[in-house]
Amino acid sequence: MGYPIWHGQAPRIMYTFVESYDLKSKTIIPFCTSASSPISSSATTLSNLTGEGNWKAGKRFSADDEINNVKNWLKSLN
Ligand SMILES: Cc1cc2nc3c(=O)[nH]c(=O)nc-3n(C[C@H](O)[C@H](O)[C@H](O)COP(=O)(O)O)c2cc1C
Numbered sequence: 001m002g003y004p005i006w007h008g009q010a011p012r013i014m015y016t017f018v019e020s021y022d023l024k025s026k027t028i029i030p031f032c033t034s035a036s037s038p039i040s041s042s043a044t045t046l047s048n049l050t051g052e053g054n055w056k057a058g059k060r061f062s063a064d065d066e067i068n069n070v071k072n073w074l075k076s077l078n
Contacts, residue, residue: 001046004063005034010042018046023053029077030058033065 001018003010010032030043043058059073 001028002031002033003042005032005037005039005042005060008037008040008042010046014046015049018050023050025053027054027056029056031061031073032058033061033063035063 001014003014028047030039030046032039032042037060039058039060043055047053047055056077061070061073
């Protein structure tokens with residue numbers, strides 16, 4: 001699940017998204033882009049909202065990150 005960081009958090013529409021879908025049997029790997037803010041509490045805020053799903057550790061990329069960094073991260077997830 002990917003999103004930009006807005007004001008230190010995920011955009012509100014992401015809250016609506018996780019509240020609207022049945023994530024019970026899903027594995028969710030959050031990732032975000034930002035100018036400089038870390039992913040920090042944005043991922044735990046989203047997972048706490050649903051209270052369900054298998055949430056993995058999140059990852060932050062800079063807004064202008066290299067595509068290879070994204071590819072390497074995806075590979076590392078196996
Ligand atoms: C309304 C708004 C708020 C933002 N707040 C932050 C912020 O708190 N910290 C940060 O590092 N970047 C912030 N940004 C920059 C975005 O995270 C960055 O533009 C985005 O990750 C890049 O994706 P995009 O190309 O879809 O905009 C903000 C951008 C917008 C539009």
